[in-house]
Amino acid sequence: MGRAPCCDKANVKRGPWSPEEDAALRSYLEKHGTGGNWIALPQKAGLRRCGKSCRLRWLNYLRPDIKHGGFTEEEDNVIYTLFRNIGSRWSVIASHLPGRTDNDVKNYWNTKLKKRLLTPAPAQQAPPPSAAAPPPFPSFSGDPFDNGFISFGEESYRFLSELPPLPMPAANVKTETDSSAASSSVENWSATGASTVHGDTFLSELGFDSYSELLSGYGESKKRGLSLEEKREQILQIFYDSQDFYLLKELEKLGPKKGVISQSVKDVVQSLVDDDLVLKDKIGTSVYFWSLPSCAGNQLRSAHSKLEADLSNSRKRFAELIEQRDSLKKGREESDEREAALEELKIIEQKHKKLKEELASYADNDPAALEAMRNATDVAHSAANRWTDNIFTVQQWCSSNFPQAKEQLEHMYREVGITEDLEYLA
Incomplete structure (x- = not known):
């Protein structure tokens, strides 16, 4: 047996x-308040709305303190810090932002603030090599190709520092002769200076088949991570x-092939959905995404x-x-x-101003003020006599029902300030 509906769904707007x-x-609401009953409020206010709709409209849009x-920027910092600590508990986050509702905070995070935080931060350089003995081959920390660049560990720097100098290209323009010479230099370097076992392990961990492939981009600038707009594209x-x-x-799975790491695909797709560039629909228990060039x-x-x-x-x-400005200037020329x-x-x-100050004195x-004071005095006089009568009534009731406790009652009266000279005001 379910709960009864709050309103007639067929007759509400x-x-x-x-x-x-x-x-x-x-x-x-300004005149009568809620009365603790939102269900009956729409009929009293003359609205063809559900009580829940009235409550949400008042709390999220019409309250005077919103x-x-x-x-x-301070509110952005509060939202970001609390979201990192407690997640999407919007009501708790909104309680730290006076005048903001949980609905406003949630919408602001999903439409603006989250997109701004999706832009990847610049990569930090690895620490300089230490004086410790180099390991037999380099090691890596984390994903070596995360954010589109290679992250070498500290041991990798030691390993590379022990290798013979790499062949440096003479100019940016590459010809067939230059390529063959560079390839020959690489082969000589690999044969004479680098350990074959260590080099094969090093290349396999990097994902290259040869040193030529590793050095194909040697001398070029380090590849940076994609911006949010590039990921969306x-x-x-x-x-x-x-x-x-x-x-x-x-x-x-397809994102990394386009240079978008899998961890950021979800947020990028959601930003496209928010901008209506990608459509989504739930079919059964699965959510499908699609977008056509014509759309x-x-x-x-x-x-x-x-x-x-x-x-x-805006131009109009x-x-x-x-x-309007020109018309207001007419008749106001300096003269x-x-x-x-x-x-x-x-x-x-x-x-x-002087007359107002004199009038205030x-x-x-x-x-009118004297009449108001006289009325207030009459009300206070009547209230004092009414409470005096109540005290006498309570004393008489106690004396009638507890005659053996007369001394205790008199002691109690003195403690609360009821003395024998208590009388009505004339």
């Missing part, structure tokens, strides 16, 4: 709230090339049309403001007559 409904709900507008290219449907696990083109054209309309409206509004009028207005304002003798 759904969808966005209108300004008239907001005004009606705000007016009712802070609207953009989040500050690569993931979109996967959809456009195949025009197929994918599960998230499949995308995590992206239509979305871009729609966004372009909207921006063009906004730009046109700007022209109206310029015209001797205008300066004299402004000086006279200043004198009048000073006189008005007579406030204690205001007839």
